[in-house]
Amino acid sequence: MLFVKYLTKLSGFTLLLLFVTLRKVTIFMELQKCEADLYDQNMLALKDAIELLSGxxxxxxxxxxxxxxxMRFKDLIETAGGITPKVLSKELQELEENLLITRTVNNTKPVTVSYAITSHAVETQPVINSLIEFGLKHRMKIKAK
Structure with a gap:
């Protein structure tokens, strides 16, 4: 009630300034909330990507x-260098569940299974290339130490 009495004593220009200031504060607070929401979304997306590609x-x-x-299963074992069949099987299953690779059972004797990258997984290629580049630079920096 006191606030309303105070407002009635203000001039039109002062009321306009007060309104504009309150509006700016409201917009600023809304912007901060949007930035916080965007930050939360980005953190969630980063956590998802790390979980998806971890290992x-x-x-x-x-x-x-x-x-x-x-590639066939045995070719992946040979090129990965050190992975066990059990671990490879688990990793392939997770990659397939996350739509990064496809698994095809070939109609051969004996039955063979082949794996291929999906179009969705192609989006990870720049990430892998960046990690390789960083790894090479980091290795050189550590060796120079």
Whole structure:
């Protein structure tokens, strides 16, 4: 009530200034909320991507599929260098569940399975290339130490 009495005593120009100031404060607060929401969305997206690609072998598997195209299970074991069949199977299953690779059972005797990268996974190629570039620079920096 006191605030309303105070407002009635203000001039039109002062009321206009007060309104504009309040509007600017409101817009600023809305902007801050949007920035906070965007930050939260970005953090969630980053966590999703890290979880999706985490693990010692996923990048190696994807890189081999980029470089060599469709590959069979035994070829992936040979090119990955040190991965066990059990771990490779687990990593391939996770990559398939996340739509990064396709698994095809070939009608051969004995039955063979081949894996290929999906169009969705192609979007990870710049990430892998950036990580390779960073890794090379980091390795040189550490060696120069």
């Amino acid at each position: 010692k072998w996923k990048f190696c598997i994807l890189l081999n599929l980029y470089n060599f195209g469709t």
